[in-house]
Amino acid sequence: MFYEYDRYYIRVKPGVYSEYVVMGENKTNIALIGDDAATTKIMGNRSNATGFGTRRCLWEGFIGQSLTIENSAPINSHQVVALYNNADHSAFYKCIFMGYPDTLLANKNSQFYKNCEISGIVDFIFGYASTVGKPDPTLTNFGFSFQNCTINVAPELRSRKKEVKAFLGRPWKNYATVVFMESYLDEIVLPEGWTLCCNNMIMMFTEYNYRGPGADTSRRAKLPGCKVFTSAAEATPLTVSKLIDGDSWIPQTGIPYRGGSINV
Numbered sequence: 001m002f003y004e005y006d007r008y009y010i011r012v013k014p015g016v017y018s019e020y021v022v023m024g025e026n027k028t029n030i031a032l033i034g035d036d037a038a039t040t041k042i043m044g045n046r047s048n049a050t051g052f053g054t055r056r057c058l059w060e061g062f063i064g065q066s067l068t069i070e071n072s073a074p075i076n077s078h079q080v081v082a083l084y085n086n087a088d089h090s091a092f093y094k095c096i097f098m099g100y101p102d103t104l105l106a107n108k109n110s111q112f113y114k115n116c117e118i119s120g121i122v123d124f125i126f127g128y129a130s131t132v133g134k135p136d137p138t139l140t141n142f143g144f145s146f147q148n149c150t151i152n153v154a155p156e157l158r159s160r161k162k163e164v165k166a167f168l169g170r171p172w173k174n175y176a177t178v179v180f181m182e183s184y185l186d187e188i189v190l191p192e193g194w195t196l197c198c199n200n201m202i203m204m205f206t207e208y209n210y211r212g213p214g215a216d217t218s219r220r221a222k223l224p225g226c227k228v229f230t231s232a233a234e235a236t237p238l239t240v241s242k243l244i245d246g247d248s249w250i251p252q253t254g255i256p257y258r259g260g261s262i263n264v
Contacts, residue, residue: 007031012067014039020046023087029061037096037117041068047077060109062090063253070098075121081105085127092116093255102126106144110244114255119154126172143177143204144169145238148262151214152186164188170195174202179238181207181229182262185214192221208235232261 007029014035021042023030034040062085071082079102088109096117097104103120106127118125125144153164166188169178194205201224207217208229217228229235240246241259250257 007061007063009033012040012042016041016043018043020044023059023062025059028059031063031065032067033063034066037066037068037094040066041070043068043070043072045071045073047071047073048079048081059086060088060090062087063255064090064092064095065255066094068096068098070096071100071103072098073100075100077101080120085111087111089249091250091253091255093253099124110249112240112244112246112250112253112255112257114257123170123172143179143238143243145240145243146178146180147182147239148258149180149183150186151180151183151189153188161186161188165190167195168193168207169205170197171200171203171205172197174200175204176200176202177204179206179208179229179235180210181235181238182209184212185210187213189214191216191219193217194221194223194226196223206235206238208232235261 009031010033012032012034019042021032069082071080073080077100080099082097082099082103084105084107086107086109090109091112091114093113094115095113097119099120101120101122101124103124104118104126106125108128151166151168153161157164167190168180169176193207203223203225205223205226206229207220207227209232210217220226220228236242239260240250240257246257247259
């Protein structure tokens, strides 16, 4: 099979599918396409204690489009993962991921998410992928990169927005690498921006070219490895083209993207 171009498309009709979807390691280049994320939902309620995730994606070339993937386990269920993704060169477009703690586990390899909504509480985007990284200081292409995103409360909390406060991230393990660039930050983002976790002190937390009421970086926490970029050149290594070598594989997905800075 010629993996780069052979792809299998599965249309998912509108409906609520209460089930657990697992892609095995030999199932490559599968695309799961819904009509609309508002009407096409895959739901489960497994937690860390009962089986972990609603959707588990394990192998190369997966595409998810116009789907809601939700874990409805109760808030006190510890980890409530909606998507557990190990798939290299996987991409999600116009999808919604919903859970409570630990909604999206981007566990390893290169992953791309475009026009997606991800909601949760407490470390709800985490993992070790190339959108995420591996805890190894010799690697250069690893980390979470949030570009042209909106950081805000979920719609159901907008009436209580003044009660909601959030950090941009914390180093769950050493060598955590995160950049937020060219994004809108609402007032829910605390002035400190970042916080510590588990006595981990080796990190690279960076920011570049914000807008919105939470965009003021003058009061950021003075943590080792925290930095505000002042030029697009500094941010370029963490863009789609560089961080996940997106120009070599995202065009084959048909998902629109911009490889570099939106201001260049």
